[in-house]
Amino acid sequence: MSDELIQIETPFAFNEENQREFNALIGRYPVKEAAMLPTLHLAQRQAGYITPAVMKYVAEQLEVSVMKVKDVVTFYPMFFEEPVGEYVIRICHTLPCALRDCKIVLDHLKAKLDTDVASETNLAKGTTADGKFTLMKVECLASCDVAPVIMVNDDLHKNLTPEKVDEIIDNL
Amino acid sequence: MIEERRILYEHLDVPDINTFDVFRQYDGYTRFEKAITEYQPDDIAKMVMDSGLKGRGGAGFSTGLKWSFVPRDIKPCYLCCNADESEPGTFSNRYVLEKNPHLLIEGILICCYAMGIETTYVYIRGEFTLGKQMLDAAIKEAYEQGYLGKDIRGTGLNIDIYSHPGAGAYICGEETGLIESLEGKRGQPRNKPPFPAVEGVFGKPTVVQNVETLCNLPFIVGNGVEWYTQMGPTYADTRSDPPTPDPNTGTKLYCISGDVNEPGVYELDLGLTCSELIEVAGGLRGEEVKAVIPGGSSAPILTHYELDTRLDFTSLTLAKSMLGSGGIIVMNETRNIVDCLLNIMKFYAHESCGQCTPCRWGTPWVRDIVQRIADGNGRKSTMTRPKFGVAENGRWGDTGETEDIYEDLDLLESVANNIANVDTMTWNTICVFGIAVSWPAVSYMRKFRPEFEAAIREGKLVTLPVAEATVPPEENYAYQQRFVPKEFADL
Numbered sequence: 239m240s241d242e243l244i245q246i247e248t249p250f251a252f253n254e255e256n257q258r259e260f261n262a263l264i265g266r267y268p269v270k271e272a273a274m275l276p277t278l279h280l281a282q283r284q285a286g287y288i289t290p291a292v293m294k295y296v297a298e299q300l301e302v303s304v305m306k307v308k309d310v311v312t313f314y315p316m317f318f319e320e321p322v323g324e325y326v327i328r329i330c331h332t333l334p335c336a337l338r339d340c341k342i343v344l345d346h347l348k349a350k351l352d353t354d355v356a357s358e359t360n361l362a363k364g365t366t367a368d369g370k371f372t373l374m375k376v377e378c379l380a381s382c383d384v385a386p387v388i389m390v391n392d393d394l395h396k397n398l399t400p401e402k403v404d405e406i407i408d409n410l
Numbered sequence: 411m412i413e414e415r416r417i418l419y420e421h422l423d424v425p426d427i428n429t430f431d432v433f434r435q436y437d438g439y440t441r442f443e444k445a446i447t448e449y450q451p452d453d454i455a456k457m458v459m460d461s462g463l464k465g466r467g468g469a470g471f472s473t474g475l476k477w478s479f480v481p482r483d484i485k486p487c488y489l490c491c492n493a494d495e496s497e498p499g500t501f502s503n504r505y506v507l508e509k510n511p512h513l514l515i516e517g518i519l520i521c522c523y524a525m526g527i528e529t530t531y532v533y534i535r536g537e538f539t540l541g542k543q544m545l546d547a548a549i550k551e552a553y554e555q556g557y558l559g560k561d562i563r564g565t566g567l568n569i570d571i572y573s574h575p576g577a578g579a580y581i582c583g584e585e586t587g588l589i590e591s592l593e594g595k596r597g598q599p600r601n602k603p604p605f606p607a608v609e610g611v612f613g614k615p616t617v618v619q620n621v622e623t624l625c626n627l628p629f630i631v632g633n634g635v636e637w638y639t640q641m642g643p644t645y646a647d648t649r650s651d652p653p654t655p656d657p658n659t660g661t662k663l664y665c666i667s668g669d670v671n672e673p674g675v676y677e678l679d680l681g682l683t684c685s686e687l688i689e690v691a692g693g694l695r696g697e698e699v700k701a702v703i704p705g706g707s708s709a710p711i712l713t714h715y716e717l718d719t720r721l722d723f724t725s726l727t728l729a730k731s732m733l734g735s736g737g738i739i740v741m742n743e744t745r746n747i748v749d750c751l752l753n754i755m756k757f758y759a760h761e762s763c764g765q766c767t768p769c770r771w772g773t774p775w776v777r778d779i780v781q782r783i784a785d786g787n788g789r790k791s792t793m794t795r796p797k798f799g800v801a802e803n804g805r806w807g808d809t810g811e812t813e814d815i816y817e818d819l820d821l822l823e824s825v826a827n828n829i830a831n832v833d834t835m836t837w838n839t840i841c842v843f844g845i846a847v848s849w850p851a852v853s854y855m856r857k858f859r860p861e862f863e864a865a866i867r868e869g870k871l872v873t874l875p876v877a878e879a880t881v882p883p884e885e886n887y888a889y890q891q892r893f894v895p896k897e898f899a900d901l
Contacts, residue, residue, distance in 0.1 A: 266572045268612050274594030275577055279536070300594070313596040313763075314577030316536045328537075332498040333707055333753045334667040334739055377580060377757050378498040379537055382667035382737070383674040392539035 250291040256280050260299065270300045274310055278317055287318040315376070320361040323372035325410055327351075328389040331375045334382035343386050346400040347373055350407060371407075412678065412686050415641065417661050418625045419677045422509050428544055430551040433512040439557055441632035442519045446565050454524035454631065461630045461638045462657025467492055467583075467620030468706070468734045469842075470723040477525060479607040480615045487615045489521055489530040490592065490606075491624060494576050494583040496535060497706035498757060499737025502663035502675045503621040507534065507541030511548035515571060517624030519557065520631055522569045525617055529570050533588050536577045545573050580761035584841050585618040586610075587763065598765040599841035620735075622663055642680035645724045645895040655898045658722040662736050666691045669742040680722040684712060687721060688740060696742025700876045701858070703741075705734025707754045708846030710832075710853035711747075713880045728893035731853075746873045747858040748865050751850065752780045758847045766839040769847065772829040776851050779822045788866030791815035799885065816866055819855060826851040857881055 252260055259280060263273045277300065281292045288311050290304075297304040311317045329347065331340050348354065356364025356374040364373045381387045384396035388403070395406055416422075426432045433439075445454055459474025480487060491514070495503040506514055518530050534542050549571050552558040560568050574592055581587045582597035589611045591597035610616025630638050639659045646653040658680045664687060667673045672692030684702050688694055702712045704721060710731040712719060719729045726733045741750060759777040764770045782788055797813040800806060830837030830844035832852045837844040855862055861879045864872040873879075 266570075269593070271594040272592060272612075275536075275591065276575055279575055279577070302594075306595075309596060310594065314536075314579050316578035331753075332757050333703075333750060334499055336750075336753050337668045337739070337741065337745070376537075376578070377760060378496060380495045380501045380504050380535070382499055382501050382665065382739070385667065385673075389537065394540070 248289075248291060250281070250285055250289065250295045252280070252295075253284060256284055271302050271306075274300060274302075274307070275314070278307075278311065282317060287321050289319075315358060318361060321365075321369070322356075322361055323365050324370050325390055326372045326374065328374055328376040328379070330377070330379040330381070330385070330387050332378040334378070335385040335387065338385040340386035340398075342400065343388070343398045343403055344375070346403055347388075347407075350404070370410075412682055412690055414676055414690070415661055415679055416677045417629055418506070418513070418622065418663060419675065422505060427510050428508075428512070428548060430512065430548070430555055433510070437632070438512055439516055439519075441628035442516050442523070442557070443563070445520050445523055445631045446563065446567070449631070451524045451526060454520060457630055457635050458524070458627065460635045462644070462655075462659040463623065463626055463630065463638075464658070464723055465620060466622035466626075466662065466736070468497070468708075468732075470727075470733060473619065473623055476607060477617065479605065480525060480617060481608065482526065484615050485526070486529060487525060487527050487617070488611050489518065489525070489527045490585075490588060490611060490616055490618045491518060491530060491532040492583060492585065492588055492618055492620045493532055493534040493538070493541070494588060495538075495621075495735075496580040496583050497708065497735045497737055498754070499665060499667055499703060499706050499739045500735040501665050501667075502736065504538060504541055505675060506621055506625060507538060508544050511541075511545040512552070513625050513628065514545070514621055515548055515552050515557070517627040518571055519562075519569060520627040521617065521619065521624055523567060527617065528568050530572070531592055531611070532571060532573045533582070533592055534573050534575055536575050542573055542575060549573065579763070580757075581763040581841075581843060584843065587841065588618065589616065596763070598763045599843075601840055626660060643720070643722065644898045646898040646901050648896070653898070653901060656724050656895070658724055662721075662733075664721065664736050664738060666738045666740065668738075668740040669695045669745070670740050671695050681720045681725070683718050683720050684738075685717040687738060688717075694740065694742060696744060698743040698876050699740065700743050700745055700879065701741045701747060701750075703737075703739040703850075705732045706737040707739070707757065708732075708849055709734050710849045711857060713857050713883075714876055715880065715883050724895050728895055743876050744873065746871050747854055747861050747879065748780065748784050748871055751854045752777070752784050754850050755780050755847075758843075762843065762847075766844070768829045768838040769844050772825055772844075773847050775825050776822060776829075776847065779818055779825065780851075783818055783862060783865050784871055786865070786869035786871075788819075788862075788869075789817040789821075790866050791817050814863075816863055818866060819859070819862055822855055823852055 263276050285292050293307040294304050297307045351366050351371050353366050354363050379387055386398050388395050421427050421436045455477050463473045464470045576582050579597045582591040584599045586600035587597040606616040606618050642659040645656040647656040661677050662680050664676045670691040699714050723733050755777040759773040762769050762773045794812040797809050797811040799809045801809050826848035830848045832848050858879050859881050861874050
């Protein structure tokens with residue numbers, strides 16, 4: 239990643255509250271690098287997604303190379319390198335949910351939001367034109383007893399039917 | 411009808427059990443107090459060893475034995491609590507974290523006291539936002555009440571617990587992957603040895619335990635070893651002479667999902683059979699059981715011939731499957747096994763961490779083969795070959811008949827077995843993810859071969875009736891010998 243690329247981004251820094259939380263995080267580990275995942279979660283919550291500027295800032299804070307941060311960001315599916323919608327809808331499609339007809343829910347969501355499903359390398363594909371929703375398939379959400387399930391940002395919704403999906407989406 | 415025996419889950423539905431005050435009313439932290447006042451750390455370690463507690467995370471390794479590998483003279487030593495519950499079909503830890511986090515904290519405290527540990531990291535799944543909130547709140551309360559922090563209850567013990575969020579990678583549930591991830595790196599598992607017990611997180615000795623394992627500790631300390639060992643069967647390990655006891659003690663949080671009427675978590679003594687568990691879970695949704703996955707999606711599948719298999723560590727290992735994390739997925743007669751395998755293989759192809767070549771390339775290859783079969787483009791040769799099976803003399807060999815060559819099925823088995831060989835139990839990868847891929851791939855294919863053959867022959871997915879779809883155990887050389895363990899007391 240060249241410096242040029244980093245410069246065209248708006249620079250990033252933690253706001254006061256996140257800075258406080260970050261300072262508390264650092265004290266938990268014998269090495270700063272270990273705070274990588276919680277720090278990236280914090281940064282993503284503030285910036286919306288992990289831009290090169292965010293990676294540079296996190297690298298400086300944790301005293302590691304930018305490449306190491308990039309290395310981690312690309313490994314974990316919960317970190318986004320592209321903009322996502324205001325609401326990220328994660329739908330589980332692993333076997334227990336598939337046995338409980340998650341496909342009906344998925345098709346309904348696709349039709350309702352008029353969008354495709356995002357892939358890890360192309361989040362824009364699953365983002366609605368107004369930038370409000372991003373629809374993505376994820377692997378098991380550990381709620382197989384109440385399948386099918388979706389997660390809308392941090393909230394889990396259980397035992398879904400197309401009617402329930404309508405209600406959830408309309409209330410957002 | 412088998413009754414639930416709720417121990418870990420006993421107070422789960424008590425309102426506000428997640429708060430310190432209510433938890434305290436239900437004997438909360440008294441077991442920890444008993445531990446620190448009545449026992450020395452080594453006594454606790456011995457109790458855990460004697461209780462026969464086996465790790466509930468998947469491998470089923472004896473917890474007491476694991477603790478005995480930790481060198482006592484190297485400090486600091488760490489405890490990592492594995493709350494990265496990602497195995498498809500498993501969801502018991504989520505409820506502990508969301509509803510009764512103080513129980514986990516008490517378990518952690520007992521483990522820390524026994525092992526002389528001062529710092530614990532709870533590696534909690536990134537998607538468990540509510541669970542993390544609840545746990546963090548409970549940790550905060552425990553600090554305020556003087557059960558965490560410096561000089562706990564005036565005993566001079568210093569114990570800290572920190573929650574650490576993951577970020578959606580299945581492989582971080584593997585203990586060395588978890589350690590790498592905790593250190594702020596990609597969650598790629600390490601070569602073993604050195605085992606984490608000797609060299610784990612930050613290069614120090616580390617105990618890695620599942621949430622459920624730790625939650626068992628307060629009850630072992632509180633009610634005693636004798637009470638604990640009454641639950642569940644103790645088998646005879648006949649590999650040694652004279653046979654040694656092989657305990658499968660305690661209760662298990664069985665997570666049952668799929669085609670049953672009342673899916674959910676049921677806490678039962680180890681050792682009940684598959685069909686009994688289906689009964690407990692409200693019975694089958696459908697006419698007939700086609701297949702049961704006994705221990706999360708990695709476990710080899712069981713057919714309707716094997717429903718009398720007892721769901722415990724030893725019995726399932728001898729049935730060439732595993733209890734794993736206790737996630738039982740039931741499929742009825744309407745399910746197509748090729749389709750189910752495709753779903754699972756998509757999961758593994760997505761979750762392979764990419765460190766070892768056989769797994770990185772092998773998992774998408776297996777997925778593509780199954781996809782091809784499901785799409786109706788499976789490959790079949792125009793030639794035939796001699797059929798092997800149980801010959802006239804009753805032994806394995808050339809039967810004198812011929813069979814069709816299904817190239818894609820041979821290829822599927824070959825690719826899967828080159829990631830990890832299910833017959834010799836050797837894997838060409840660093841971690842056991844390899845075997846978690848080839849176990850389902852090979853077992854589904856061998857046990858439900860007619861359905862795979864039909865899909866290739868007909869050029870589309872064909873769901874056969876249960877009896878036709880399943881290969882009987884006596885015709886399937888890999889599974890023809892079924893071992894059922896004997897109880898130790900019966901010898």
